[in-house]
Amino acid sequence: MAAVAPQAFEALTQPATVPRRSMRAGRRRRLNIFRYLVFTLFGLFFLLPLAAMVRFSLEGTKAGSWSVAAWTQIVSYPNLLGAIEITLELAVLTCAVIGVLVVPTLIWIRLRVRWISRAVEFLCLLPLTIPAIVLVVGLAPIYNRIRAHISLSALQLFWAYAILALPYAYRALIAGLDAIDTKTLSEAARSLGAGWFTVIWRVVVPNMWPAILNAMILTSALVLGEFTVALLLLYTNLQTSLYYISRETANAGVLFSTSAAALLFAFVLLMILSLAGRRRGHR
């Protein structure tokens, strides 16, 4: 699981600006052979385990038979549905934090207090150097101390999740801010009489909504896949519940069906991201 590469997602959203000049026929042919070979080999390597998982999830009680029991079980298996629900809610909450807290702050800094940008950048990228596992070590005492007095539902995880998502969201949002000329826009708006609040919400935000969408999708994806913090703080989310199930019944079909579903969902999210990115590139 990767905890360290927000710039990786830029590769997804920034359309490549390399102009394609044609080459000599011979070389093109050789290159294409190479490419198709590579894609086939790697494609197989990546798809086989996933295919196996899907096949497994469609396995009936007798080896070789088919059944969708594993898939329907997703709904009926104890605690699983609840865990999924919690994870989705967490995703929403975390996105909300990003939207309400991070977005305005970044815009404000860009507009008014540029000199803090460096420090903020450092802060936002700090979670990269601090792996989730380490963060948990520090978070555990805090959570424990609070829990001694009041019980905290799993939803309280969103505080930590927003921190984890910070580097990715930061990268996406900054890219969006860089793409628009905030200075000119805000000056124009102000000269027309807008207050700062209006400038942020009515002028800047609408212009960077692809970047905000980016950040949201990345954050959601992160929350869906998060395991470490939830586990060690003894909470139940999608991934941890899968984990617990696997500890009890190692080959429960529902493990595979849910995993496959989660992966598929994430893949769709990212495809949406890359398509939205393409539109942005043409602007």
Place this chain on the structure above:
Amino acid sequence: MPFFAYVGLFLLLPTGIVLWGAIRDPAGHGFKLSSLKLLGGSTVRGFFISSVELAAITSIVGALLGAVLAYAVASGNPQGTIRRVYLSGSGVLAQFGGVTLAFAFLAAIGPTSGYLMHAGWFYDFPQGIGLIYIYFQIPLMVLVFLPAIDGMKIQWREATENLGGSTLQFWRYVGGPLLAPAFLGCTLLLFANALSAYATIQAWDNQIAYVVPQQISTAITSEVGLASPNEAQVLALGMVVMVAIIMTGYALLQRRTARWLR
């Protein structure tokens, strides 16, 4: 502003706790660095060595294979579907692996239930888990290395050809040297990634702790009774230091790459 309060509370404070706890005397008062000696202890060293071993193997193999795949993707149509599919796929696999990936491999090559084969070595360290790690290291490499390949200007290739160079000479004198810093940097990134990974290996085999993150989790969960409060923190400190060094190296290499390939 509320932002800073939030970040301060949830990021800096835990970090501070980790660092502070690592050097604090378990008895409670004053500062003692003796806990750091734990880092030197043979069991702890063992964990670090296996962590590094696993990370090194998977990052080098992942980097090499990933670079090849990245080149294949980069040399195609920039707006094409293949590129889009491979990039999105890479994004998924690189990030949301963990638990789900471990299951996928279990289904594929698990010793009892695998479809493709029954790999007796599935639960061996480092081969079994290494394979799963490579599975998400490659996509990560593709994602972080691709921009560097994109940054290679076509003119360099054409100029080399024009001056009389063959493909081999191009890679030897121009392409290779130019991509080397990026390649090294990305390998470092993969290394840090493997070091920090927890979910995957835990889902793979949670009976035995092989690597540092697992040991940290053991230390924490057994810590509910505050048995050895410092062990987790010390280990965490060790990890942070390692990752910090690696990330600094990465940042320096990135600067060189950015100058040449942007």
Place this chain on the structure above:
Amino acid sequence: MTSPVTEAHSAQSRAGVEVRLQGLRRQYGQVVALDGLDLTIGPGELVALLGPSGCGKTTTLRLLAGLEDADNGTITVGGKDITHQSASKRDMGMVFQAYSLFPHMTVRENVAFGLRLRRISRAERDRRALEMLELVGLSTQAGRYAHQISGGQQQRVALARALAIQPQVLLLDEPLSALDAKVRAQLRDQIRRIQLEVGITTLFVTHDQEEALAIADRVGVMQDGRIEQLGPPTAIYSRPATAFVAEFVGLTNRLVGTVSGSSVTVRGRDLPLVDLSTPPGPVTALVRPEAVTLASDSSGGSGPLTGTVIAITFLGATSRVTVDLGDTTILAQLATSDATALSAGSRVTLTIRPDPVLVSGAPAVTEE
């Protein structure tokens, strides 16, 4: 230490080859980039290919360089057919528009690179590289990297690099397009000087007509994959063969006129025709602004060649005056000293110098 002049002599024994392109055709999917192009470049000659984007000039250059394959046609250099030879075997030096210097090598290493590929010894390589750098005037920058020198200097290094391998042909792909105006002018003269000194057959591609006219022995104006006119700069300018050439190179006035016999009558004036076989009838005459002269009109006359000044554009040594003739507008170009007496609103009388004039087709209704 051999001087650049000696270098030029030894280069001359290698350079000075004839380049012959015949029937070149290149198609990308549905788009025909080159449609049967024929061009011969004489030994030591500099031919400039001029035209708008997409006219096929760069394609021609790349085909000659071997970076792309032609669908049809042949390429002959020095009598040898190289149509199917790979780019790295062709003995040509190419200067790209931008970004072609290797960023991880110093200037000297860049220039020496071609020699390194030919396994020339280190000492000899460095010597030749420094010689080339002296030729372009950059020997002091030998130890620097690409990002440390200016755009103009980078292109000079690229030129040195291309010449270091003593190629038979020099190819320049819009080398000045990415540079500032002032640098462009200086550099283009320098390129021409070096080219003459070395005596190498050269193909120069550009979309800037000033460049092409200034440095070429012959200019080929291209459009849609064909050469519309090939000839010395003066001919291209004063005797454009087609309307496209007339309008692309320099400014043109389009005036309504009538052809009869060997001249065309434009607004009461008879002007000789370039193409004497033009059939009689109404046409659009293309008249250069420099052929139009003005004089203040205090007589209050209103002939077909009197009008009111609308605007005066100051261009330095010359000025361009826009005159409203009532039913159309005309541009005149004069020395600024002659234009100082005029201002917007002045009444003027025009004279058209009787240079041969190109006509095209039937006139449009109201000409701009």
